[in-house]
Amino acid sequence: MKTESKLQKLLDSGHFAVTAEIGPPKHASAHGIRHHAHMLKDYVDATNITDCQTAIVRLSSIASAVHILDCGLEPIVQMTCRDRNRIAIQSDLLGAYSLGVRNLLCLSGDHQKFGNEPSAKNVYDVDSIQLIYLMRRMRDEKMFFSGEPIKEHEPRFFIGAVANPFADPFEFRVARLEKKVEAGAEFIQTQCIFDMERFERFMEMVRERGIHERVHILAGVTPLKSWRAAKYLQTSVSGMIVPDDIVERLKKAEDPKREGIEICIEQIKHIRNIPGVHGVHIMAIAWEEVVPEIVERSGLFPRPKVE
Amino acid sequence: MRLQYSPNIRIVEMPCSGTIDHRVLLQAFEDGADGVFVAGCMEGDCHFQKGNYRAKKRVNAVKKLLDEIGMGGERLEMYNLSAAMGPRFAEIANEMTERIRRLGPNPLKKQSAETTEKEGDVA
Amino acid sequence: MIIAQQKPIKDIAAMIADCKKVLLVGCAGCVTVCLSGGEKETEVLASSLRIMRRLQGNPLETVTYTATRQCDPEYIETLENLVKDVDAVVSLACGVGVQYLAERFHDKWVVPAQNTMFVGGSTAHGVWEERCGLCGDCILHRTGGICPIIRCSKSILNGPCGGSQYGKCEISKDVDCAWQLIYDRMKALGKLDKLLEIQPPKDWSKSRDGGPRKAIREDVMIG
Structure with a gap:
């Protein structure tokens, strides 16, 4: 289903897409978001705006998206199922579309236990797969989640989902990815990949089922600043695998930040050669300024233009 | 063997330390005992397999409860010894008496001198 | 069954701080099975509260009773005589029991001794887990x-x-x-x-x- 998303046009015309991520701040100024948007504008095709990631209260993803649009960059609004019931989700997304947002990423959201409001009530009225399905149906069949028709101006989002090849049960991950595609996901962004071998096995299973022909898969990468950051992801974040040799490499490096960038570039070059991968999603967590260099040195610059 | 131990100890015989109940222990304190120690068999030597282990768990639970209600868990202790360990019994009796002397008399006794207790249980 | 866990005794004591005589009502249903509000627990709580209050120089008189169930009106009916001359009723049942007592004895101060936690079963002696x-x-x-x-x-x-x-x-x-x-x-x-x-x-x-x-x-x- 065609939408006005530039990201979709790029992917559909066979380009290897580059997306990045901007984490909104824990305050009410958009200065930083706009600064990052200007910096990334020519280097990525679109940028995700996280929705209170790790359940920490932050400036709203939809409001951030409007700032980013204003800076000439295409946003991908993330919508988690954690904080809104089906009434709020629909209302917010109608609003987002009216403001010019064209890409939507549907996800469950991290449990509130990890954030700065651990005593909050979570919602999970619908889950990520249901949200994908309902938003797809809203667009293609012009109806609200309840089934009530939308008479006019239905939101026409390019709908994305996430996949985590590093969570368990491993064999079921690909099946669940297929379930998301079945529900209506048109692009997939993966969890940060450090264990390349496991990701390759994952992609092999994806190809066996022909999923890569039905959905655009963008492989997630994250440049690491230090071996401690790597160790933290390795030991403290559920659903993450960081091989020891990456930790070691950063530990031995004279300039760990440089080394982190090098590793990330190597990973992107490797990923580009994996059949079925249609793009890369760079999650430079609180380190957005390195994205242009990574894109450029990975041979992904300049970005193609679409109308 | 005639061993001397503190004359202030009153022995309540039970078939097994495993029959100790929270209520019995609390009642002893309500009735004015300054301290209570439960003497169970040596660990591993229970005729009923685990009676003394269970007693220990219960004693620990009641110690916590006594702390919570302001009576002080130190007034209660569990010891393990066999029927053949007379000298050890005397030693424990003296040890416990020492401890309780240090803690002073059951604080309820001060109060009960002023008020009379009513038995309320009907069930 | 419904799994409940007793509140800290000081919290229960605070709810009945101005009472001279209270009725503690246990429940022979779920909370007896999960060892938090049966006959034994009711007596232990009564004894604990009495000791606590005597230590404070403000003795408390207690009456205890364990109902077959607190979630059926007929089993609560039998409490009528016991409730008459107490200042408060402490229920050791789940939240249902507390409410049934409060509804039946609407002019009485009824307080909960338990936190009603979940519906579950035991997975080992002394361990209960939520299932439904x-x-x-x-x-x-x-x-x-x-x-x-x-x-x-x-x-x-x-x-x-x-x-x-x-x-x-x-x-x-x-x-x-x-x-x-x-x-x-x-x-x-x-x-x-x-x-x-x-x-x-x-x-x-x-x-x-x-x-x-x-x-x-x-x-x-x-x-």
Whole structure:
């Protein structure tokens, strides 16, 4: 289903897409978001705006998206199922579309236990797969989640989902990815990949089922600043695998930040050669300024233009 | 063997330390005992397999409860010894008496001198 | 059964601080089985409160009684005489019992001695675990007999989410991922294809979100 998303046009015309991520701040100024948007504008095709990631209260993803649009960059609004019931989700997304947002990423959201409001009530009225399905149906069949028709101006989002090849049960991950595609996901962004071998096995299973022909898969990468950051992801974040040799490499490096960038570039070059991968999603967590260099040195610059 | 131990100890015989109940222990304190120690068999030597282990768990639970209600868990202790360990019994009796002397008399006794207790249980 | 856990004694004492005589009512139902509000626990609580109050120089008189159940009016009726001359009633039942006592003895100060926690069962002596989310629309036939509503931290119906690793939930290494359990069971039963069906959003109006629920059996109603 065609939408006005530039990201979709790029992917559909066979380009290897580059997306990045901007984490909104824990305050009410958009200065930083706009600064990052200007910096990334020519280097990525679109940028995700996280929705209170790790359940920490932050400036709203939809409001951030409007700032980013204003800076000439295409946003991908993330919508988690954690904080809104089906009434709020629909209302917010109608609003987002009216403001010019064209890409939507549907996800469950991290449990509130990890954030700065651990005593909050979570919602999970619908889950990520249901949200994908309902938003797809809203667009293609012009109806609200309840089934009530939308008479006019239905939101026409390019709908994305996430996949985590590093969570368990491993064999079921690909099946669940297929379930998301079945529900209506048109692009997939993966969890940060450090264990390349496991990701390759994952992609092999994806190809066996022909999923890569039905959905655009963008492989997630994250440049690491230090071996401690790597160790933290390795030991403290559920659903993450960081091989020891990456930790070691950063530990031995004279300039760990440089080394982190090098590793990330190597990973992107490797990923580009994996059949079925249609793009890369760079999650430079609180380190957005390195994205242009990574894109450029990975041979992904300049970005193609679409109308 | 005639061993001397503190004359202030009153022995309540039970078939097994495993029959100790929270209520019995609390009642002893309500009735004015300054301290209570439960003497169970040596660990591993229970005729009923685990009676003394269970007693220990219960004693620990009641110690916590006594702390919570302001009576002080130190007034209660569990010891393990066999029927053949007379000298050890005397030693424990003296040890416990020492401890309780240090803690002073059951604080309820001060109060009960002023008020009379009513038995309320009907069930 | 309903699993409840006694509140800290000082909290219970605070609720009845200005009372001279209280009735403590245990319940011989679920809370007896989960060892938190039966006859024994009622007596232990009464004794504890008496000791505490005597230590404060403000003795408390207690009456104890354990009802067959506190969630049926006929078993509460028998309390009438005991309730008369007490200043407050402390219920050791679940929240249902506390409310039944408060409804029946509406001019009496009725307080809860327990925190009603969940519906579950024992997994070992002294260990109880939540098993049912009381959603009012059972889906266990679709999830291999394992309830994602209550055993998944997010109550996800199309799991597992990306936080599942090594069989554990992202919130804690001590919490099993319900969806891993569901997956394993469905796999063993040769029914993995069922997990590929997209489960639709749940009708929460059958759960607590629809207001207090009622179950009616006309064939057993009297009158």
